[in-house]
Amino acid sequence: MAHNYANLSTGVSRLFGRQDAVSNFSELCRCKGQILIQNDVWIGHDVTVMPGVTIHNGAVVAANSHVVNDVPPYAIVGGNPARIIRYRFSEDIIEKLQTIQWWNWDDRKISENSAFFTDTNVERFCELFYEEGLKKKSHVPDIPLPQGELKYVFFGDFAEPFSLWQRIIKEFVHTFRTDQERMLIILVEEQFAAASPQILSLLATYIDKLIQMEKATCSVQTCLCPEEQERAVFRKADYWITNRTKKTILHSEYAYENGVKMISGVDCPVF
Template structure:
């Protein structure tokens, strides 16, 4: 499935989902694009139409705030083949049966994360499973097959690091400040810095403020296991993945008592949806009765502060398609937490 995709900057003042109407299906979340990000024109090459028929959708494009993407971009997701098989094709002659299995042996990647203040030149192809981190630049005609570090300038086929925009010390401080997460008013008040090459002046003014804000944050109180996975259940999202995440986690780590899945639920959401939250333990108990798993699943209800600090207590972060995915991927990076795509199949390989 090839979809033409463009996002004019003048109409994208706020982070929003873009949807695709699929035949006999509810609108599918094609992409989530952050405020003041533009895509001149490009295509999304997706296998979502194949995997939806199996009961899930291997597809997710997330783009952060203040990013610039030139014409000819190609985002490829969920279109892999298993080259380890005798045949790489997908003919019906090769099928052992007609049933669809939710958990395939071959890992199908279906997520691309492009963070904030990223500049992608024309005719760039981004492959599935890639994270392009904050402040990165991708040169024209590049083919991106692996993660791009923060503020790196990459180019070529496959894309490789050419240099970095700033020194390691400056990059570290900019990642602490995270200006792209400021509200509109604060950016407007300090707009003189954003068209200036005097990066040191910007850092001198805002770095200590950012550090002090981090110090004030309340630590999340979590009893951590040896391997702890963090997931934010996407109850309200179309084509949600929370059920698959829980089921696949219990199957994968069924006999491992040292593995833990933390389900983080925002306080405000929990208050407004108390009946749903009360049913969640019953849902988990129902899976336990069938699987008798040794791994643990814990529900954590927290606020915006603990949402950030809980990343200090986990080893893995499992993504979904929600608007907060890019922000959570930033928290994962700053705490050296490995990102696992919750839209891939299987999720836990």
């Protein structure tokens, strides 16, 4: 549990004048609750990773390290706190591997090219697959998003056992209720909407009630999103709010490659 060391006291007590000080601790101090570990990451024995950290693709964390900051792609870090020792490959090779994204290949393609994964000739691998990765990256079909100054995107997790969508909308409207420049876009997977056609009307009703209750002037919009257009979303977003779905790591890659700021949807508070 986090404690605000900037206060006179680091604790909470009803004696400090607020009867709800303990029950509403999350309002008094920010608590981070999500760690993201991307692909092809090697973490040594007895490593501690602090909440809010992202360990990016290809990184190596030395044993007994204490990781307090994000670890860049293909960085080797160690120590307490963990610092960058060096990188596994050159900047050029890292950029190419980030573009190829072999970890997102299907099982068959990985098996067919299995010889590369135990070979130190990484340059040869990049020569063969870099252009293919570039083409895939540049040929993502565009998606029309609602127009707004500052766009926050959240992929609706309606079917998840511990969904966040209601909390995200509620906190956004409450936090930015008079800020007309901020827009929250709830992305609904096209396939899910086809299987659950009532979701859009239920979502619209929920949003309208919150907007009216808060007398808010900020904007909350919904948008259908086919799976093949998810990558394009991050080219137009300013902020991406995470959830707990299986696609979170993939989406974290898209956010990183487009410089989109990440907000953890499991933090208290979120905004």
